[in-house]
Amino acid sequence: MNAVTMGKQLDTGPGLFRDGLKGLALPGSQPARLRRARTWSAVLWLACGCSSPATDGPVNPPGGDRDAGTYPEGGTASGSLADLVSAARFDEIFLHRATPPCPGGFYTYAAFIEAARAFPAFASQGSSDDRKREVAAFLANISHETTGGWATAPDGPYSWGLCFVREGGTIDPSTLPAYCVASAQYPCAAGKKYFGRGPIQLSYNYNYGQAGAALGIDLLNNPDLVATDPVVSFKTALWFWMTAQPPKPSCHDVLIGQFQPSPQDLAARRTPGFGLTVNIINGGIECNKPTPPQVTDRVGFYQRYCQLFSVSPGPALYCDTMQSY
Numbered sequence: 001m002n003a004v005t006m007g008k009q010l011d012t013g014p015g016l017f018r019d020g021l022k023g024l025a026l027p028g029s030q031p032a033r034l035r036r037a038r039t040w041s042a043v044l045w046l047a048c049g050c051s052s053p054a055t056d057g058p059v060n061p062p063g064g065d066r067d068a069g070t071y072p073e074g075g076t077a078s079g080s081l082a083d084l085v086s087a088a089r090f091d092e093i094f095l096h097r098a099t100p101p102c103p104g105g106f107y108t109y110a111a112f113i114e115a116a117r118a119f120p121a122f123a124s125q126g127s128s129d130d131r132k133r134e135v136a137a138f139l140a141n142i143s144h145e146t147t148g149g150w151a152t153a154p155d156g157p158y159s160w161g162l163c164f165v166r167e168g169g170t171i172d173p174s175t176l177p178a179y180c181v182a183s184a185q186y187p188c189a190a191g192k193k194y195f196g197r198g199p200i201q202l203s204y205n206y207n208y209g210q211a212g213a214a215l216g217i218d219l220l221n222n223p224d225l226v227a228t229d230p231v232v233s234f235k236t237a238l239w240f241w242m243t244a245q246p247p248k249p250s251c252h253d254v255l256i257g258q259f260q261p262s263p264q265d266l267a268a269r270r271t272p273g274f275g276l277t278v279n280i281i282n283g284g285i286e287c288n289k290p291t292p293p294q295v296t297d298r299v300g301f302y303q304r305y306c307q308l309f310s311v312s313p314g315p316a317l318y319c320d321t322m323q324s325y
Contacts, residue, residue, distance in 0.1 A: 081116050081123045084135055084309070085109075093139060093305060095159040101170070102148045102163035107199065108230055115234030118215070119242050126256035132311040134255035137274050140302035141251075141281060142199035142237055144294065147301075157297070158304040165227050167196035167203070179204045186210065189221045197226035199237035211236045214243070248325050251277045268323035273316025274302050283324030291320045 090109040098105030116122050122138075123131045143161025153160055168176055176195040180188035186209025188194070196203045202211060205220060212219030215235050219225060225232045244250040249259040254276050261271055270276055278298055279287045286294050299317050306313045
């Protein structure tokens, strides 16, 4: 099984589960996938039937919290995004992002708003309801990727998004695989590892290379920036969300009504809605089958966030009848 098409695997370590892969196309290949491995306590996660969360990370980037006090609530950074998601609302959504076992509030509101400046179309196109659904869908998917919740968690399992930063939770990163595959365009740097980091769990050298090229950052030589600089971390997630992966549309276009299903899409039951974002992100593992716990978790986050934004979730929440790309 090659690095581009690999599916869900069971880790051989005690109590560790990993999700499948997702992502953009490695040049000259079929669509690649960003590995989203989430690892946590077998007791908690087997009890709730969830896929395990991902990661661990520092409280602040080197040199302290560069984001503290940068954007007051109600500021105009990123235009309508800051109006849709105030600092108070962000804290309400991610109620326990700094609560143990979460490593300490790495993902800040200021970093989210600053990162979104690089993607001005995010949450600024379509109707007011479209914009709310896009934010809710984006935050729901990254919440699932980084969750620290469990079925009986305080305030419910959907209040624990943006908990973990690095793949493996409490596992020593030095023990994680390198996720290095041969690539002339995006070669691995000596001594660097490309395991999952950040809200979207960016993985593999070719995905670090593509994200870095798009963002103007050398992530091949500095992959840990995704786990130590919260602005870079959010930028990688927004880059994935906003970027089409032919034949896949971007998640952004799906949520704002810009995606028009082709005859092939309609035959495959790929219609606009939250479920199609799941298909884009991890359809080969989570779609076209009876709804697995991963999708239930994503939809649970999405429904909670839609309620907070006072918007209906819209159609096609699930992808159980959709063929994957």
